[in-house]
Amino acid sequence: MATLARLSYPVVLATLRHGAINPPPFAAAAAAMPTAAKRMLGSVRCGGAAEAPAESPVPPRSVPVRVAYELQQAGYRYLDVRTEGEFAGGHPVGAVNIPYMHKTGSGLTKNTHFLEKVSATFGKEDEIIVGCQSGKRSLMAASELCSAGFTAVTDIAGGFSAWRENELPTNQ
Structure with missing residues (x-):
């Protein structure tokens, strides 16, 4: 393409x-x-609902992995919200890892420093595509980023699993 x-x-x-x-x-x-x-x-910017009242959170848009790849090629930055272990097992080329959740003895728990770390790495106007393993965590993370005032957030439907299935470029 x-x-x-x-x-x-x-x-x-x-x-x-x-x-x-x-x-x-x-x-x-x-x-x-x-x-x-x-x-x-x-x-469409974080749902694109410019007419939506300020108090109602605007959901992020979700795009298929091939569209996400084209967006990355066009300059969007890839935020990988998987755990550090998942990220170490392979990730899209150029991805930045900031886990949305951490593995604990009892499963996954929310990363309480997520917004702080994202804000230290990305600006509120930066064009960001957000991916995880299958699409659930990235949608939650993207929604939280939109609610926090990030204006150019796009969720990747299908996550890294779909990225690999489509044979898009990865490290490892």
């Missing part, structure tokens, strides 16, 4: 529908726009 320049989600979907080799005619114009302008053209 051709690398998609920083495009809004509707443009990415339209490009995939029309074939990534020959993107639709508006893709070049959208790619040349400043990021803020693209966001105003219908880009």
